Amino acid sequence: MWRYINTEDGHRTLVLEDRSLKRIKEDVIASLKRILSVPDSKAALPRDDYRESAELMLILLGETPERGNHWMRPGAAHHARWMPSILYPAKMYAFSAQTAYDDNTIQKLERMNKFNALFYVNKWLSASVGADAPFNDLQLWHELNEYRKHDASVANAAINAMERHLWYLTEECAVFSVFSHRLSDAERQQIARQLSRTPRPKAFTKGQPRFPILNNSTRLVHLIGPGSWFLFECLHIGAEWLGKPISSWPGDADFLEAETFVRHVKVVNDLSERAVKLVQDFATSITNDETQKQYLLQVVEYQRKAIPNFKKKTLSTK
Numbered sequence: 001m002w003r004y005i006n007t008e009d010g011h012r013t014l015v016l017e018d019r020s021l022k023r024i025k026e027d028v029i030a031s032l033k034r035i036l037s038v039p040d041s042k043a044a045l046p047r048d049d050y051r052e053s054a055e056l057m058l059i060l061l062g063e064t065p066e067r068g069n070h071w072m073r074p075g076a077a078h079h080a081r082w083m084p085s086i087l088y089p090a091k092m093y094a095f096s097a098q099t100a101y102d103d104n105t106i107q108k109l110e111r112m113n114k115f116n117a118l119f120y121v122n123k124w125l126s127a128s129v130g131a132d133a134p135f136n137d138l139q140l141w142h143e144l145n146e147y148r149k150h151d152a153s154v155a156n157a158a159i160n161a162m163e164r165h166l167w168y169l170t171e172e173c174a175v176f177s178v179f180s181h182r183l184s185d186a187e188r189q190q191i192a193r194q195l196s197r198t199p200r201p202k203a204f205t206k207g208q209p210r211f212p213i214l215n216n217s218t219r220l221v222h223l224i225g226p227g228s229w230f231l232f233e234c235l236h237i238g239a240e241w242l243g244k245p246i247s248s249w250p251g252d253a254d255f256l257e258a259e260t261f262v263r264h265v266k267v268v269n270d271l272s273e274r275a276v277k278l279v280q281d282f283a284t285s286i287t288n289d290e291t292q293k294q295y296l297l298q299v300v301e302y303q304r305k306a307i308p309n310f311k312k313k314t315l316s317t318k
Contacts, residue, residue: 001099002091007071011094013062014114020146021118025061028122032058035125036066048072049083054125056090057117086116115154119143130265131179133168134220141169141214163211168267170209171227177220179259185246187220192242194224201226204233235261 016022032054052072055065074088092099093109101109123140127133141162147155167173177183178191204227212223232239241252249255287293 002074005095005098012096014060014117018150024118028118029061029063031122031126053086053121057121060090060113060117086121089113111151111154130262130267131176132182133267134174134177135180135182137168138220166211169212169223171225172209172230174220174223175228175231176262179262189246191221191224194221195228196242198224198226200229204230
C-alpha cells in the first residue's frame with residue numbers, strides 16, 4: 001500500500017476543538033520538541049523508531065518537526081513490541097484520504113491517534129527519569145480522567161490498565177518526587193515536611209507495595225506515608241536535610257546520594273520489551289538448538305549495537 005501513497009499530496013491532522021485538549025496539545029508539542037532537541041548523548045532518544053514516533057505525533061498535531069515532515073517507509077525492524085501500534089496507525093490516518101478506508105475505520109484511527117499523540121507517546125518518552133515518575137503517573141491519571149468527557153471508552157481502558165501499574169505512586173516510590181524538577185520548590189518542600197512529620201517504622205514488611213486509591217483531589221504530598229522511609233533505609237542515609245530549606249539540599253551529602261540513585265534507577269521495562277521482541281524474532285529462525293540459539297541472540301544484539309541503523313554514513317564506516 002505504501003508504494004501507492006503520495007507523501008507530498010498533503011496529510012490529515014488531528015482536529016481538537018476543546019480548550020482543555022488544546023492546552024494538553026500545546027504542552028505535548030513543547031515537550032516533544034524539547035525531547036527531540038537533545039543532542040547526541042546518553043540523554044538523547046536511543047533509536048530511530050523513538051525519534052520517528054515523536055516526529056509523527058508532532059505532524060499529526062499540526063507541527064513541522066525540525067528536520068521536516070520525514071515519512072519513513074513502514075517496516076518490521078522495530079525493537080519494542082508496542083512501537084508498531086504508534087507508527088502504523090499514524091501513517092494510516094495521515095494518508096487515509098488516499099486509501100479505501102471506510103468512515104468507521106478512519107474514526108477509529110482518529111481516536112487511537114488522539115490518545116497516542118496527547119498522552120501515550122509523550123509520557124513514554126519522558127518516563128525514564130526516576131525522579132519524575134510519580135509526577136508523570138499522577139498527572140497522566142488526572143488527564144485521563146478529564147479525557148473521559150471526550151472519549152470515555154478509550155479513557156476508561158487506559159485508566160483500567162494504568163491502575164494495575166501504580167508502582168510509582170505507592171508510599172515507597174512517591175517520595176522520588178522530592179527530587180523532581182517538574183515540581184515547584186514549594187511542592188518539594190511540602191513533601192519533605194510531610195515525610196518529616198510521618199513516623200519512621202522500626203521495621204519494614206516484605207511483600208508487594210499497596211497501590212493508593214486516587215481521586216480528583218489527590219496530590220503527590222497525599223501519597224507520602226510510613227513506607228516512604230524505605231528509600232532512606234535501603235540507602236542507609238540520613239534525613240536531616242528534609243527539615244532544611246530546599247536551597248541548601250545540594251550541599252548535603254545524603255541528599256546527593258539519594259538524588260543520584262533516584263535519577264539513575266530503571267523505572268521502565270524497555271530493556272525487557274526489547275529482549276522479548278528479540279526472542280520472538282529469532283526463536284524459530286536458523287536453528288532450534290538451544291545453545292546455538294543463545295549464541296545467535298548474542299550475535300544479533302552485538303550487531304545491533306555496532307550498526308544501529310542502515311544509513312549510508314553508518315554502513316560506510318563499518
